[in-house]
Amino acid sequence: MTGPLTTRLARSFRLTEQDRSRLDTLLAQRVRRLAGREDLIREGERPQAVTLVLEGWAYRYKTLEDGRRQIISFLLPGDVCDLNVFTIRESDHSIGAITPLTIVEITSGAFEDMVGSSGTLRSAFWWMSHVNAAIQREWTVNLGQRDGYERMAHLICELFYRLEETGLTEGGSFELPVTQNEMGEALGLSTVHINRVLKELRLNRLIALKERTMSILDLPALQRKALFNPTYLHLGARLAVGETPAE
Amino acid sequence: MTGPLTTRLARSFRLTEQDRSRLDTLLAQRVRRLAGREDLIREGERPQAVTLVLEGWAYRYKTLEDGRRQIISFLLPGDVCDLNVFTIRESDHSIGAITPLTIVEITSGAFEDMVGSSGTLRSAFWWMSHVNAAIQREWTVNLGQRDGYERMAHLICELFYRLEETGLTEGGSFELPVTQNEMGEALGLSTVHINRVLKELRLNRLIALKERTMSILDLPALQRKALFNPTYLHLGARLAVGETPAE
DNA sequence: CGTCCCCTTGAATGAAGTCAATACGCGTGG
């Protein structure tokens, strides 16, 4: 019963037994549980640790002065928040739990020790950090270029691939613990329009969605409509320490 | 005559003479010059080095299969591309020069040496990396929540603050070597709409723009309209090695 | 059993896109 993070890293990196046990001890320290809809970090606070998500969903968000809110990204099991946040005095955004959440908080020192002791783990954490940045870039593209229908299709594809990586899908289905209002805040669309777009995706037999279970009925077609290209997720990198990324 | 990068870092970090000379030697190696509108890195290519911008503007962009293009971010003098790109097999986006460009390419080894030899420089580069991520998040907010007028106002504020940090503004003015079409690709708006929004900003006496010179006539008012909060740029962090970010 | 949140749908409105035409500066080649 390896956790989502180990599962994920093992798909892309050749972890030695030692790496795995280093990870395991790290993941056993300072475990915290939060209730759904509780904030983990709030804008303006000082970040204290590198945070890892073990179970549950969370999101980063920012609120404008007039109350508008944008969800900036979703944090899924096996995701890390910013590495080396310690260079930052105050957080520029908040992180909130969507579902009940299990996280691990890694101190600066423990993190340094880990990446210092294993080149593979160091690469692995860098890689995750890059993937986060790449996802954020793709969200920029999504909001800037795609219309509502495409945007939603793209988000569904992204979530599917990311959850698949940690074994959290069943066939073409996954739990989507997010309200339509929140989807709107993530995609820059009104709740009403989210509803209509979902309806259309259902009518076109691309997805089925009920009771928070999203089922993808035709992934290739969905990807086509979304102009989805999974390259940016950098899946299955399969690199170990010392290896050049070539082969 | 210190370069933009040193200027910028010196504002936020207490650089020793040794740090400065380390930076200088690094910035003197492998200098490359590119013509305007030339690509630096193309989607699908293998990233070879950490790139630093010394002079000129560039942008990251992604192209969808049907030709739509989104500019993901602007790279200004003193900016650094992704650190530790070496964990990535192929780039998920392109980087293109806007103006003629002077850059430095830092090899994996040289970079490791530098951050290994100075804790302050290590912090400084992490900090830049975080700021990049924060800017990308803010673009997500910008595209998701603000309307065209606000979006443009926000972009102008951001560029002003970022250029100001490296001493590239004159009073409230700066060179803006970007066409209206490109602004549209950055803000997810049509060229025509960009034109109208700029016109309105001029009518409201918030900006003046001619011949690629942007002048901000009323920064407080512009910021108010843009709902611009500069926190995310993490300006003036003023940290040195060993210091906790507290004080 | 009422309240609240979430989902759903229709109708009216509005922000931004598309299409189209004009203008301007610049370089190039006849």
Place this chain on the structure above:
DNA sequence: CCACGCGTATTGACTTCATTCAAGGGGACG
């Protein structure tokens, strides 16, 4: 030297995508 083409900026008219407003239904929970 001037004509032409090209990229950029500008503006008007029309269309479309998405928002807002409004109302109703269903489930969870006190």
